[in-house]
Amino acid sequence: MQEAKHNIVILQTASLLLLVLVLNGCAQTLPPAKYDGFLYEHGRGDPDSILIEAFFDPVCPDSRDSWPPLKQALAFYGPHVALVVHLLPLPYHDNAFVASRALHIVNKLKPSATFSLLEWFFKNQERYYNAQTRNMSRASIVDDLVKQLTAVIGNSYHSSLESGFTDRKTDLTTRVSFKYSTSRGVYGTPFFYVNGFVLPDAGNARDFNGWKKVLDPLVAAPKKQETLHFFL
Template sequence: MMAGLTSSSLVLALLWALSFLAAHRALTGNAQSLPPSKFDGFVYAEHRVDSGTIVIEAFLDPVCPDSRDSWPPLKQAVDYYGPRVWLVVHLLPLPYHDNAYVASRALNIVNMLNTSATFPLLELFFKEQVKFYNAQTLNMSKASVVSYIANFATQVVANSLKSAVVSGFENTQTDLKTRVSFKYSASRGVFGTPTFFVNGFSLSDSDSTIDYDGWRSIIDPLIAAQGDPLSANVHSY
């Protein structure tokens, strides 16, 4: 036994070391994918971004009830502020939601085929989320779940793209994108959904649903503190 360490403290030290190594391996295990070729996430509305734009990052799981409940007020707030707010949604498929990873992969597939269909599909997952809870697919094989979700996802794209959605699950790039999103969440210290960052900082109550008034109370003071927006340093995303 190491000097000065009790057996219990030694065990805790070893557990901490193992946890650190596991996290490090998760972030570096696929060197070819990190960093990715572009910033992770789905941009809610494409518009010009300048130094005064308020950036919201939302970490959501398409099969998470709290993510589902958090989306309408967040969307309402972002629509209210328009170009003053830039929203990026990062997917974090939680391991205890059996179908979260396949659903997240479907979102990446649809996004590659038609970016305008990404958020409609996310909202469709939220609307019919009960279909994908653990108990509902308990007796289905993994292949059956993939086929079920692939067919579900084709509702938001043209019928001509159905075969592309189905074959997208055989494309390693869609798997890689979904893995990168998970690793990105881990790199930011996010382990639950929904989690929100505003201008790079985690909200203190980001693991709970924020209503529309709550978002207004967060964003209004930030806009007021800026005064007149500057026109310099404008970038297009």
């Protein structure tokens, strides 16, 4: 009887230790060292800039379609509007995670090429659709990506791009982006926040006039007044 109780205690202790190990492995005890997202260079400099946060999937057609009017709005409003792009690799797009990881790798190697690569994905994303890569291994897809990325950012980066896909840090950074996006309540792409508030119908690709309707009142509003009535 005593031996049976002793065995139960051992099993309970082992189970508790296993649970602690699992929780420690799954939990992120510290925030990342850098705020998530890619800052669009155009329009920097105004501390009172209206902040747009865009959540994209590099191989999402709706993300692709929403980019040209958003880019047009950024050019139109100049330093009055700033943009940060976050990545949400959607699980039903087979290559979304590896494409997002590619953007993080390039952002680390050559930050000035990040948005050029994002636009490259938007122009060539059909290459990485589910149907087109159904019979390709993950290794083959990564090899193809390295080849394409080298052509975009330069031959001198080829070996660094290869090693980037085996670097655990780039995998973790891409996971952090996914977790950050979901923590903001984002469930699809494209998705937009303006000055921290969810944009109505954020999941739909907006045209330039749609962005003007959102931004004109905010740009024209006196800085000392509350301008968030649009979202209420």
